Amino acid sequence: MGHLEAVTGPRDLRDLSDEQLDLLAAEIRDLLIRTVATNTGHLGPNLGVVELTLAIHRVFDSPRDRVVFDTGHQAYVHKLVTGRREQFGTLRREGGLSGYPSQAESDHDIVENSHASTALSYADGLAKAYAIRGEDRHVVAVIGDGALTGGMAWEALNNIAINPQSRLVIVVNDNGRSYTPTIGGLATALATLRTDPSYERVLEVVKRRLNAVPGVGSAAYDALHAVKKGLKDALAPQGLFEDLGLKYVGPVDGHDRVATEKALAQAKRFGGPVIVHAITRKGYGYDPAERHEADQFHAPGPFDVQTGAEKPKGRIWTDHFAEAIVEVGERRPDVVAITAAMMHPVGLDTFAARFPERTFDVGIAEQHAATSAAGLAMGGMHPVVAVYATFLNRAFDQVLMDCALHRCGVTFVLDRSGVTGDDGASHNGMWDMSVLQVVPGLRIAAPRDATRLRELLDEAVDVADAPTVVRFPKGPPPEDVPAVDRVGGCDVLVRSGTRDVLVVAHGAMGTTGVEVAERLTAQGIGVTVVDPRWVKPVDEALVGLAREHRLVVSIEDNGVVGGCGATLLQTLVAAGVETPVRIHGIPQEFLDHAKRAAILERIGLTAQSIAREVVEHVSTRGTDQVDDVTGEGPGRSLVDADRQR
Numbered sequence: 001m002g003h004l005e006a007v008t009g010p011r012d013l014r015d016l017s018d019e020q021l022d023l024l025a026a027e028i029r030d031l032l033i034r035t036v037a038t039n040t041g042h043l044g045p046n047l048g049v050v051e052l053t054l055a056i057h058r059v060f061d062s063p064r065d066r067v068v069f070d071t072g073h074q075a076y077v078h079k080l081v082t083g084r085r086e087q088f089g090t091l092r093r094e095g096g097l098s099g100y101p102s103q104a105e106s107d108h109d110i111v112e113n114s115h116a117s118t119a120l121s122y123a124d125g126l127a128k129a130y131a132i133r134g135e136d137r138h139v140v141a142v143i144g145d146g147a148l149t150g151g152m153a154w155e156a157l158n159n160i161a162i163n164p165q166s167r168l169v170i171v172v173n174d175n176g177r178s179y180t181p182t183i184g185g186l187a188t189a190l191a192t193l194r195t196d197p198s199y200e201r202v203l204e205v206v207k208r209r210l211n212a213v214p215g216v217g218s219a220a221y222d223a224l225h226a227v228k229k230g231l232k233d234a235l236a237p238q239g240l241f242e243d244l245g246l247k248y249v250g251p252v253d254g255h256d257r258v259a260t261e262k263a264l265a266q267a268k269r270f271g272g273p274v275i276v277h278a279i280t281r282k283g284y285g286y287d288p289a290e291r292h293e294a295d296q297f298h299a300p301g302p303f304d305v306q307t308g309a310e311k312p313k314g315r316i317w318t319d320h321f322a323e324a325i326v327e328v329g330e331r332r333p334d335v336v337a338i339t340a341a342m343m344h345p346v347g348l349d350t351f352a353a354r355f356p357e358r359t360f361d362v363g364i365a366e367q368h369a370a371t372s373a374a375g376l377a378m379g380g381m382h383p384v385v386a387v388y389a390t391f392l393n394r395a396f397d398q399v400l401m402d403c404a405l406h407r408c409g410v411t412f413v414l415d416r417s418g419v420t421g422d423d424g425a426s427h428n429g430m431w432d433m434s435v436l437q438v439v440p441g442l443r444i445a446a447p448r449d450a451t452r453l454r455e456l457l458d459e460a461v462d463v464a465d466a467p468t469v470v471r472f473p474k475g476p477p478p479e480d481v482p483a484v485d486r487v488g489g490c491d492v493l494v495r496s497g498t499r500d501v502l503v504v505a506h507g508a509m510g511t512t513g514v515e516v517a518e519r520l521t522a523q524g525i526g527v528t529v530v531d532p533r534w535v536k537p538v539d540e541a542l543v544g545l546a547r548e549h550r551l552v553v554s555i556e557d558n559g560v561v562g563g564c565g566a567t568l569l570q571t572l573v574a575a576g577v578e579t580p581v582r583i584h585g586i587p588q589e590f591l592d593h594a595k596r597a598a599i600l601e602r603i604g605l606t607a608q609s610i611a612r613e614v615v616e617h618v619s620t621r622g623t624d625q626v627d628d629v630t631g632e633g634p635g636r637s638l639v640d641a642d643r644q645r
């Protein structure tokens, strides 16, 4: 039996010898590689924290001591040593283990949100609570160098530094990368701390000599390590964190479990807030990941374990954006691009290669991205801020009060909008077409296919006096859906039979709308399908179209509360149109992880489900009754029928 089988909980780790722990680490790496190769997930980050996680769980006593992972994408090892080895094969599978911590899975897990830079704030709160309650518990927060570029992390550090009673150990997991090398002054400061050769050399000599003395040596090394502050200050620039009044231990080799345990034990003894600076490597121990220059297998698709070769992926929405934004950049020298540490994932790497001086990676700092974009716009540029839809939530006030209030021509390109699936509740981009509805002047475009993406991006960057949004989902776009007509700003995709049902298909739901029409037409129900293209503000043509039909069916890949359907209904009511409106969208709840298609099926956001609901709606009112009301052929105004009730 392997050593991992013997680990039913973190305390079992304390019974293992150094040799057994080394073998355990190898077993864990092997399982991580084989599982992620098929299930997908975050391989690089987890390979980088194998020894670190073992050390944490040997020094601290989870769940009494709370271990908080920032972003949570690097918690697979934590899951394996906290009783979930047997289910690990279900990672990111529907009904299986989440790719992030999950309270439902284990009381060793606490933070489920995958949005970066939050861990230190949670930890600050937890540590304060334990101090007030007089509970003898430590909080360990594991935060990556990338997550440290997020403003929230510094808001937390600012507070942690003035709470000496907080028994808080902050483990900076410094692998020098987010996806790509971490940017900014912070990264430089961390690099200085981790790479000062003189400091390292002296420390190495001391370590070798002291540890050679059996028994006393390591304690003496620890003591010197504590004293090393003087040594380090003399040899290295004043510590970034110590300037804040935070105790600092490190840097320590995060792949040297023994050294890491010593550093953690020393930090634990401080009894107050302390930083342990661990130097790790993303993808450590798997050559294809370590050599993967783009992102060291941050989140690979399925791949071959032997070679590391990823299975070829088809073109996704992002690829079409990547091409379109370069064409925009070619003809618009005022257009600049901004990413929040996700250059390739959001499709800006080609633009960056072509226009390096007009591309800015601001780190995991969406709030700064938005307001910096407002500044760029005020300075005469047209910024395109490309982020995943869910992460723009963090910058709502910046979009509202920094961009829209000042009527800044900034374009936000929201990738991964709608249901994303695999990454669970905090990754679904189901909020933007609700949250942004309240922003005065801001316009939202939702392309139905790649051709419309290009068109709408071109239109968006031409808007100079208001923020614009172009949002599209994860994965491959559908085949182009041509328009048969244009009414106002809306593309008419289908017009068949009498004007029974008006389907308003928003964005990527265009294809679904057309399929709904096919099903309804087969039932003898007349259908018009329109794609508004710009979903905010509501196109006035929709008021007239709704008035002409007996039922309006709105479809959107967004939450139903405050979304496009709700806003359309509000607009129709205000215009005195009484045509009933059926709103189809994402239920306003946190959706557990599963494949996008499976979730859409489960929530009824499919052509079959929507068509069935419409037929039931029409049939419950019977066509004769409808005829009685209007005296015309089958499929006349449901509005009157509604008035009958």
Ligand SMILES: Cc1ncc(C[n+]2csc(CCOP(=O)(O)OP(=O)(O)O)c2C)c(N)n1
Binding pocket: 045, 071, 073, 074, 114, 115, 116, 117, 143, 144, 145, 146, 147, 148, 173, 175, 177, 178, 179, 282, 298, 340, 341, 342, 364, 366, 391, 394
């Ligand atoms: C607010 C927010 N923006 C962007 C992301 C996407 N994202 C996930 S992991 C990651 C990089 C994290 O880097 P780091 O904190 O150094 O952790 P590592 O992967 O290196 O262990 C990013 C940008 C996110 N999860 N949250």
Ligand SMILES: CC(=O)[C@@H](O)[C@H](O)COP(=O)(O)O
Binding pocket: 071, 073, 114, 298, 299, 345, 416, 420, 423, 474
């Ligand atoms: C943890 C995180 O936020 C990202 O790594 C995200 O998981 C990537 O999502 P995609 O796989 O959709 O690019």
Ligand SMILES: [Mg+2]
Binding pocket: 144, 145, 146, 147, 173, 174, 175, 176, 177, 178
């Ligand atoms: Mg990192």
